[in-house]
Amino acid sequence: MKTILWATLTANGNYAQSSPENPPKKEALDDFATQAKTAGNFxxxxxxxxxxxxxxxGGASPFADIDIVVVSRNGAEIPGVTVAGSPQEALNYLQQKGHQTALIGAGADIHNSFLGHGLVDEVIFNVAPVMEGKGLNLVIDKDNYQYKHVQLLDCKPLGSGVVQLRYALER
Ligand SMILES: NC(=O)c1ccc[n+]([C@@H]2O[C@H](COP(=O)([O-])OP(=O)(O)OC[C@H]3O[C@@H](n4cnc5c(N)ncnc54)[C@H](OP(=O)(O)O)[C@@H]3O)[C@@H](O)[C@H]2O)c1
Structure with a gap:
């Protein structure tokens, strides 16, 4: 099963945070809904x-027919979704349900867990036209300097100044 990590970055390379004053761009949210529909999960x-x-x-959810897996260490049940105790457990669940692709949706902590465990085949970065101060980062190793070359697969504008980059990672 292929794993795709989807994230919005800021123009200065942070993992973008949102707030009521700085909401995510509609183009990025629409793209996430499209990717989730294609994968059938997130x-x-x-x-x-x-x-x-x-x-x-309370409006109509764009994720009505989608397998949603929430990753949490505390094991509490959440109605309507599957709760997995680790990134690998989330992937095992989707694999066993027959999914061909797993979409890793958010947030920073989860992305860094998947990246740190080498569980990502592809990344989709939507670069939004905003810069931030001190913020969040996506990293392949939280503790040490590391690098990994990646292969650019695609690059396209989504509208409203959002640019989508897609890279393949070697495992
Ligand atoms: N840029 C984007 O595309 C985007 C999209 C959405 C959100 N965001 C931003 O992301 C931020 C929220 O992200 P976050 O990092 O605070 O939280 P998060 O990644 O959404 O959730 C963190 C929680 O996931 C669980 N978890 C993390 N690693 C785990 C592991 N290895 N095994 C089991 N469970 C694990 C833990 O849950 P328990 O505490 O229950 O154990 C942890 O508290 C916000 O600032 C938001 O604005 C950005």
């Missing part, structure tokens, strides 16, 4: 998932 950290529920507002 994996998300417990903190981001809770925020998605707060922001959901």
């Amino acid at each position: 994996i998300v950290g417990r903190r981001t998932f809770e925020r998605m529920l707060e922001d959901g507002g």
Whole structure:
């Protein structure tokens, strides 16, 4: 099963954070919904998932028929989704359900867990036209300097100044 990590970055390379004053661009959110529909699933950290529920507002969900896996160490059940205790457990669940691709949706902690364990085949970075101060970073090793060459697969504008970059990683 192929794993794709999807993230929005800022123009100065941070892992983008959002707030009511600085919401995500519609083009990026629409792209995430498209990627999730194509994969039929997404994996998300417990903190981001809770925020998605707060922001959901009770309208029709674009994720109605999608397998959502929330990664959490605390093991508490969450209605309507599957809870996995680790990144590998999330992948095992989707693999056993027959998915060909797993989409890793957010947030920083989860992305860094997947990257740190070498569990990512491809990354999709949507670079948004915003810069931040001190913020979050996506890294392949939280403790040591490391580098990994990646192969550019695609680069395209999504509109409203958002540029999508797609890279392949070798495992
Ligand atoms: N740029 C983007 O594309 C994007 C998209 C969405 C959100 N965001 C930003 O992301 C931030 C939220 O991300 P976050 O890093 O705070 O939280 P997160 O990654 O969404 O969730 C963190 C939680 O995931 C669980 N977890 C993490 N690693 C794990 C592991 N190895 N095994 C088991 N469980 C694990 C833990 O849950 P438990 O505590 O339950 O154990 C942890 O507290 C916000 O600032 C938001 O604005 C950015």
